[in-house]
Amino acid sequence: MPIYAPTLPPAPDLHQGHPPALVLMRFDLTRLWRQKIGRFFGFAFLMLLIWKVARIYVDHLLQTNQAFKPMQEFARTILTQGADFQADLLNPASYLLWFLVALVGGGLVARDTLYRVRPLMYAHPVAPRDYLLAKLGFASLLPFVILLPFALLPWLMSLLLAGFHGPVWTTAPLRLLPAMVISSVLMGSLAVGASSMAATPRAGIGWVLGLVLGAGTLASMIHGLTGIKAVDALNPIMLAEAWPQLLVGVEHPMVGWLPALLGTAFHIALWTFVAARRTRPSEAVI
Amino acid sequence: MIAFENLEVRYAATPVPALKGLTLSLERGIVGLLGPNGAGKSTLLKALLGLLTPSQGSGTVLGVALGAPEAARLRARIGYMPEYDALIEDASAYEQVAFWGELSGLAPEASRDRAHEVLYFVGLDEARYRPVSGYSTGMRQRVKLAQALVHSPELIFLDEPTNGLDPDGRCRMLDLVLRVHAELGTGVILASHLLGDVERVADQLVILDQGEIKAAGSMAGLRRALAKRVELRFLDPLDATQEAALSELGTVLEARNGLYDLELTEADPAGAFRWAQARGATLVQVTPRHDRLDEVLLRALHPVAAGV
Numbered sequence: 001m002p003i004y005a006p007t008l009p010p011a012p013d014l015h016q017g018h019p020p021a022l023v024l025m026r027f028d029l030t031r032l033w034r035q036k037i038g039r040f041f042g043f044a045f046l047m048l049l050i051w052k053v054a055r056i057y058v059d060h061l062l063q064t065n066q067a068f069k070p071m072q073e074f075a076r077t078i079l080t081q082g083a084d085f086q087a088d089l090l091n092p093a094s095y096l097l098w099f100l101v102a103l104v105g106g107g108l109v110a111r112d113t114l115y116r117v118r119p120l121m122y123a124h125p126v127a128p129r130d131y132l133l134a135k136l137g138f139a140s141l142l143p144f145v146i147l148l149p150f151a152l153l154p155w156l157m158s159l160l161l162a163g164f165h166g167p168v169w170t171t172a173p174l175r176l177l178p179a180m181v182i183s184s185v186l187m188g189s190l191a192v193g194a195s196s197m198a199a200t201p202r203a204g205i206g207w208v209l210g211l212v213l214g215a216g217t218l219a220s221m222i223h224g225l226t227g228i229k230a231v232d233a234l235n236p237i238m239l240a241e242a243w244p245q246l247l248v249g250v251e252h253p254m255v256g257w258l259p260a261l262l263g264t265a266f267h268i269a270l271w272t273f274v275a276a277r278r279t280r281p282s283e284a285v286i
Numbered sequence: 287m288i289a290f291e292n293l294e295v296r297y298a299a300t301p302v303p304a305l306k307g308l309t310l311s312l313e314r315g316i317v318g319l320l321g322p323n324g325a326g327k328s329t330l331l332k333a334l335l336g337l338l339t340p341s342q343g344s345g346t347v348l349g350v351a352l353g354a355p356e357a358a359r360l361r362a363r364i365g366y367m368p369e370y371d372a373l374i375e376d377a378s379a380y381e382q383v384a385f386w387g388e389l390s391g392l393a394p395e396a397s398r399d400r401a402h403e404v405l406y407f408v409g410l411d412e413a414r415y416r417p418v419s420g421y422s423t424g425m426r427q428r429v430k431l432a433q434a435l436v437h438s439p440e441l442i443f444l445d446e447p448t449n450g451l452d453p454d455g456r457c458r459m460l461d462l463v464l465r466v467h468a469e470l471g472t473g474v475i476l477a478s479h480l481l482g483d484v485e486r487v488a489d490q491l492v493i494l495d496q497g498e499i500k501a502a503g504s505m506a507g508l509r510r511a512l513a514k515r516v517e518l519r520f521l522d523p524l525d526a527t528q529e530a531a532l533s534e535l536g537t538v539l540e541a542r543n544g545l546y547d548l549e550l551t552e553a554d555p556a557g558a559f560r561w562a563q564a565r566g567a568t569l570v571q572v573t574p575r576h577d578r579l580d581e582v583l584l585r586a587l588h589p590v591a592a593g594v
Binding site for chain 2: 002003004005007008009010011012014015016017018020023024027030031034115116117119120121122123124125126127281
């Protein structure tokens, strides 16, 4: 037998809280925390980060310690150097990051569809643009936050060990941060667009992976048939890899500046449009 | 509380309007919204929540015009309890009620405090930290009511709040609805297929069908009208002349095996005995038909079939 309160006092003042988009993002973060997928990915990304930072130290040792002099040439032949090395700071995490984005982003909208809570959100002072902004923001912030230490920690380490002449350029963050923003928004918009087409979180993961791998396969096929390299800019994985390279001044073997710009704009616009259409209040069944 | 005039709502995909020329004014109280599936109840709720823009006509909810730019802020003054399970299954009742409170504009700390209070109010004090996936139907309905009340709305829309509840659970839910109005002063729009629920709590009634209002008025007015409904039982069957003369008492709604359902012209059953004495018939029983709200609904929805 439930016990009821004698009465309900009036609620505190409204309009004191955070913007709806921020509330939605925080709730998604709570959900992500509950999924407990951080252990595997946390370990994997930490290992990659340790490798990146350790390389800076090894490079420092090779430069400063005479005992390692014979190894210097050998190291140069097997490890990326100069501009390639700057771009490479972000690249090894690419596939793993796409997988994480699919795992988390695939359920962002689909989970609300499954639980049918989106109409209820719109029955609150939440506009469709708030909802879309929250989902895109969360899905884009996730890869950005993960990539951030990859851009900043090796740079800091390099500055501390070797000053302005270290293996990581002093201006590297200025080039890598915009690349991270572009790649993160690309990943976020694709994940949210795919998730909006799914009815369950698992289907959402499938949609994201299907779209990412499918677009890549399609681009490769068209490239193979027509011989036009620029078509590879339809491949989201390649785009995410190309941006750090383009911004540090390395010529990407497949994707140039213009195809990269067009391909990225195409994906972001298309999947944001799909997500906006699929999360309209008229799509909501009350 | 709510007023609209010649309100018409269309969905882009269908040529027929979902709501056709609705004109109505509702006072603050508990309004029962009755109608079969597809009648337009949900569309009306969507339009009142500002989620659908009327294609024609105008209206106000809590003094704010429908389709006005401030309609989004109006939703902070309205609570909505949907018919279906709109619950975040992987969250506890406490977490989600606090979340809905924050979405309505409460500060995070205030929202968390408020979630405790409102869950206690709906009788979920003990179970509030458990994930709702393990809740019974009655508990789930109460979580939905709690999220509708968390921000102290001036008006709440309850869509089938007693769906799936056992008789005891129904009584408790309807008691809560009555308390919400009586203690908090909140206006209530209750959409339900269960006439008994509406009859028990509502003080106004709107009957919708095929996007049109078929009947509307206060429950007191309907009850007054129902007070004129009687069933007459005669000792011997009436002859044709006597049957024809029954129209002097009022409208004959149904006649079967010596029983006559009448809507009396005057709310005075004693007049029936005087009529019987004058016509040489022996009237043995006059039964008031106070409990036939379902007939009002049926007559509003199917006037021909109901013999009106």
